[in-house]
Amino acid sequence: MNAPWQGPLAETEALLTKLGVDQRLWTGGARAARSPITGEIIARVHDASPDECRRAIAAAHDAFLIWRAVPAPRRGELVRLLGDELRAAKSELGRLVTLEAGKTVSEGLGEVQEMIDICDYAVGLSRQLFGLAIATERPEHRMAETWHPLGVVGVISAFNFPVAVWSWNSALALVCGDPVVWKPSEKTPLTALAVQAAFERAAQKFGEAPAGLSAVLVGGREVGEALVADERVRLVSATGSTAMGRMVGPVAAARFARVLLELGGNNAAIVRPTADLDIAVRAIAFAAMGTAGQRCTTLRRLIVHEDVLEPLMSRLERAYASVQIGDPRDTGTLIGPLIDEAAWQAMSRALDDARAQGGQVIGGERVDGPGEGIYVRPALVRMPAQSEVVRRETFAPILYVLASSDMDEAIALNNDVAQGLSSAIFTNDVRESEKFCSAVGSDCGIANVNIGPSGAEIGGAFGGEKETGGGREAGSDSWKAYMRRATNTVNYGRTLPLAQGVKFDI
Numbered sequence: 269m270n271a272p273w274q275g276p277l278a279e280t281e282a283l284l285t286k287l288g289v290d291q292r293l294w295t296g297g298a299r300a301a302r303s304p305i306t307g308e309i310i311a312r313v314h315d316a317s318p319d320e321c322r323r324a325i326a327a328a329h330d331a332f333l334i335w336r337a338v339p340a341p342r343r344g345e346l347v348r349l350l351g352d353e354l355r356a357a358k359s360e361l362g363r364l365v366t367l368e369a370g371k372t373v374s375e376g377l378g379e380v381q382e383m384i385d386i387c388d389y390a391v392g393l394s395r396q397l398f399g400l401a402i403a404t405e406r407p408e409h410r411m412a413e414t415w416h417p418l419g420v421v422g423v424i425s426a427f428n429f430p431v432a433v434w435s436w437n438s439a440l441a442l443v444c445g446d447p448v449v450w451k452p453s454e455k456t457p458l459t460a461l462a463v464q465a466a467f468e469r470a471a472q473k474f475g476e477a478p479a480g481l482s483a484v485l486v487g488g489r490e491v492g493e494a495l496v497a498d499e500r501v502r503l504v505s506a507t508g509s510t511a512m513g514r515m516v517g518p519v520a521a522a523r524f525a526r527v528l529l530e531l532g533g534n535n536a537a538i539v540r541p542t543a544d545l546d547i548a549v550r551a552i553a554f555a556a557m558g559t560a561g562q563r564c565t566t567l568r569r570l571i572v573h574e575d576v577l578e579p580l581m582s583r584l585e586r587a588y589a590s591v592q593i594g595d596p597r598d599t600g601t602l603i604g605p606l607i608d609e610a611a612w613q614a615m616s617r618a619l620d621d622a623r624a625q626g627g628q629v630i631g632g633e634r635v636d637g638p639g640e641g642i643y644v645r646p647a648l649v650r651m652p653a654q655s656e657v658v659r660r661e662t663f664a665p666i667l668y669v670l671a672s673s674d675m676d677e678a679i680a681l682n683n684d685v686a687q688g689l690s691s692a693i694f695t696n697d698v699r700e701s702e703k704f705c706s707a708v709g710s711d712c713g714i715a716n717v718n719i720g721p722s723g724a725e726i727g728g729a730f731g732g733e734k735e736t737g738g739g740r741e742a743g744s745d746s747w748k749a750y751m752r753r754a755t756n757t758v759n760y761g762r763t764l765p766l767a768q769g770v771k772f773d774i
């Protein structure tokens with residue numbers, strides 16, 4: 269048996285101390301940090317002012333002038349040390365993710381593992397920031413492409429991946445030669461402070477990291493605004509709602525800064541008649557209910573062929589009815605709490621709307637949990653059509669189910685939403701899976717076959733199209749967003765031929 273647990277408050281204090289977070293940072297401040305497990309206040313953090321934000325950016329910019337000249341493999345050494353710190357702190361940090369974001373123990377540890385993975389990836393990358401040699405039309409010339417550090421990177425992250433998203437950005441930014449100023453979600457300041465403490469230990473071991481290379485600014489909207497507006501921040505990488513992206517994008521664009529946006533998702537899975545239903549049921553259950561439906565990549569829409577609709581639904585209904593909901597610290601819990609009351613309000617509003625739009629709702633009710641935590645049974649909702657409520661993203665465990673037998677219609681439904689993050693198809697028909705992954709298939713940044721839309725690895729580029737914002741983080745060539753590209757044409761001859769045969773003889 270698990271319970272009774274020590275209250276989140278006592279456990280948080282012990283963890284923060286163990287993780288080396290200065291007590292002054294999490295006591296006596298004006299902002300209450302709560303654990304969604306019980307709703308209780310677990311710390312009182314200090315908000316940074318916009319002025320402090322600007323000072324941190326100034327320090328980061330000073331750090332940039334030094335850091336950009338440090339050889340990239342040497343910069344990788346700092347990230348290697350950061351990865352070591354994260355490995356050493358994995359269980360405590362994972363536990364803090366559970367306490368602060370309400371993720372299950374396994375998901376909390378998985379989040380830290382994702383940070384370790386991206387550090388390893390970035391260390392390798394620090395020796396692979398390749399440019400190109402390009403064929404030139406001029407004799408005795410050489411044309412090349414080189415990559416250089418960009419400048420200060422501003423990171424705005426969301427509560428649901430309170431530390432992993434920082435690491436995707438920071439591990440890459442640091443090897444690319446860029447300092448990072450981070451505004452974590454105001455709902456999850458403590459894991460951010462713990463990660464910054466891990467960075468500081470790594471920097472100390474490294475010995476020559478310039479001051480200001482990594483900063484965390486806990487605070488509200490004003491801090492984010494100061495970060496986005498500051499000329500010295502050359503890349504704004506923001507994860508959150510589409511509404512947030514609509515504010516960030518234009519401000520950064522007005523000063524011609526780069527933006528990397530990871531916004532809303534409304535991810536679908538198509539289930540075809542040849543699908544392996546054992547795999548499909550497990551994948552759908554994890555993708556739709558995991559993290560209490562609070563991942564950007566959560567499965568929100570299921571588009572099912574009529575031939576398999578009833579068997580699939582009866583298996584899903586059983587899974588939805590039996591899944592263990594409760595304290596995420598308990599062994600066996602698969603669904604922890606919603607982050608706060610507002611999340612529940614949004615969920616119940618969406619379920620009311622779904623009913624009004626002809627939906628049949630199974631589940632979706634509040635269930636008992638510890639303290640004032642908000643626990644819900646995930647909802648399975650059969651919809652007659654892809655109506656308004658299905659097309660909007662509600663950040664809660666609601667899976668809308670649509671029947672559609674025609675493959676092209678299923679793809680059209682997959683694509684007929686404003687968001688374009690992730691998608692999946694369950695089929696053993698190679699024609700269908702290949703079509704889904706082709707130019708006329710899913711229009712999302714992620715298109716999977718026989719796995720769900722969530723749970724991506726860091727090796728691939730992560731992000732999506734349309735209202736998802738177009739940004740790509742983590743693997744593949746995402747690093748290029750953190751560097752500036754220079755095309756170099758070098759003349760090693762004794763004449764000056766002009767391109768395109770242009771003559772200009774003086």
Ligand code: UN1
Nearest residue numbers: 429563564565722723724
């Ligand atoms: C997010 O939901 O904000 O694919 C990120 C996944 C994770 C990342 C999700 N690796 O579920």
